[in-house]
Amino acid sequence: MLGVDKSIMKTLVSTPKSGQKGQRTPYRDDMRTTEHRLLAPGESNRQFYVKIMNAFVQVLDDMMPSDTNSVHLMKWLEELYTRVAGAGMYGKKSPFETRPSLIWDYWLWDSNMSPFLLNFFPKYTAPEAFEARERLVDVLKGCIADTHDDDEGDQVNVISRKRRDISTKHSLSGDYLGRSELELLNGLLSNTVPAVFWMLAHTLAGSFFGSIKEEVGRSVQAEGNRLQFDIGQVRAQCPTLVATYQESLRLYASSARAYKVVQDFELMDGCLLKKGSLVYVPTETIHRNPKNWGPDVLEFKPERWMKSEYDHHPGSYAPFGVGSSICPGRHFVFDMILGSLVVLLYSLDIELPPGTAVGVPKTRLKVMSGVRLPVHDLDVVLKRKTLGEYNSERAKWAF
Structure with a gap:
């Protein structure tokens, strides 16, 4: 999906120690622990929320009509929340303000996931989405590399900085930092925009x-x-x-989740889940x-x-x-x-x-x-x- 280099994948998926097969790798364990700590209710979560909300007010004011305006709701929300995410993550250095075409690069990539997930030669099967992803990665790795305050105290958000520090600790490349930032951006946008769309659509109806x-x-x-x-x-x-x-x-x-059964377990209805089997749980079900x-x-x-x-x-x-x-x-x-x-x-x-x-x-x-x-x-x-x-x-x- 992100186009991570094979040499980097070894760090991401390598087993930490003998006898611990199936456990998280050191990198993933560090990343998971940090993300859950920073995004749990608390001060760092509050700081990121305030940063995002200040960005939301500024972007909304810029996009609000001077009088009355008719818009396509989903398209409008895509632009709104992408600009907000960029400003909330990178402040005035947001690439979505300096290069607005990147907004639609993101949604082009987001809407063409199949060849990327299958790794079915996306460079050739989805060339426009592939190029869009690479443009995003190239810009985002520059954003995360420049984490110093400017003269007005504008700063890259704490979550991106901590994620960068973990990647650097595990000797991951600058290219991977850009791809990791795209993963974070995807987490902020991909489900948020359609969720807000459905809330507003049902509210209006x-x-x-x-x-x-x-x-x-x-x-x-x-x-x-x-x-x-x-x-x-x-x-x-x-x-x-x-x-x-x-x-x-x-x-x-x-969404759907797959879980591995670590020991025989009998459900209340008598169904036996055998050790080693996989349980697939679609949310819609x-x-x-x-x-x-x-x-x-x-x-x-x-x-x-x-x-x-x-x-x-x-x-x-x-x-x-x-x-x-x-x-x-x-x-x-x-x-x-x-x-x-x-x-x-x-x-x-x-x-x-x-x-x-x-x-x-x-x-x-x-x-x-x-x-x-x-x-x-x-x-x-x-x-x-x-x-x-x-x-x-x-x-x-x-x-």
């Missing part, structure tokens, strides 16, 4: 948009044009928004099982997360995986999506064009995607909000 607007309005403290909110309070006091996030991942998450969620399992119903009668077993919801392979960025992504939508919905009126039939696009599956994609984009109308003293054009957000 659903009967709960008013509730979300009220929750967002209550969560933001405004003093003139100075605005702020606490993300912890958003989690606690915006139940409809949180439920829309959870329901979007329940209905559209499409458990998320769309009527035994777990009831006969309305295929309906988008945020209220199932807000009523006691919809209580479900924790094992029936696993959009980020489970066990040792669980996604380390799940807490950060949750806060990033909620926080960005609070700013977005507070700053913009988002509507379907007049005369448009209310509905949500059907889905299609993309290889290596953790969230299903729509079969077609959705046209929406954006307009800056002006409410009393508040004008989104003059707003100053603090996080």
Whole structure:
């Protein structure tokens, strides 16, 4: 997928010591430990969140219409969140600001994963996506190599710096650093954008948009044009928004995990899992099982997360995986999506064009995607909000 050199792969997959076959390599163990520590709820997570949210406000202000504008929602979100990720990761040195064509290089590569995963000569079977990936790698390795503050204290984020330090410790090349950064960028964008798309699509088509607007309005403290909110309070006091996030991942998450059975184990229903066998767990199988969620399992119903009668077993919801392979960025992504939508919905009126039939696009599956994609984009109308003293054009957000 990333085009890592064979000599580097030896470091990535080499067994650490005799008698420890199947354990993580020293590099992967160091990387996993560091990522889980930095992305767990805590100070480093908070710093990265603040950096991303400040970037979100700046990029959104740049992309907001001066009056009213019609956009393709998915395309607009791709540009928005890619620019935000670049600014949040690299500050003013973001390559997506100096070379905007790299935004679409990323999404070209992201949408053509099959030949890369199969390693089926992608240079020849997907030449445009291959060249796009290599352009990204070349630029990103330069970004991560230059980690010094500028005159204004602008700095590459702590997660990229710590990942770079681990790669350097294990004598990995500068080229690999660029590919590793692309992996991190992919983790920030590939599933986030479609998840936000589905949240907004269902919000526009659903009967709960008013509730979300009220929750967002209550969560933001405004003093003139100075605005702020606490993300912890958003989690606690915006139940409809949180439920829309959870329901979007329940209905559209499409990842899968494979687990090796380390000893014979009998399940409660009598099924015996033999030592050495592999257990393949597609997320959609458990998320769309009527035994777990009831006969309305295929309906988008945020209220199932807000009523006691919809209580479900924790094992029936696993959009980020489970066990040792669980996604380390799940807490950060949750806060990033909620926080960005609070700013977005507070700053913009988002509507379907007049005369448009209310509905949500059907889905299609993309290889290596953790969230299903729509079969077609959705046209929406954006307009800056002006409410009393508040004008989104003059707003100053603090996080």
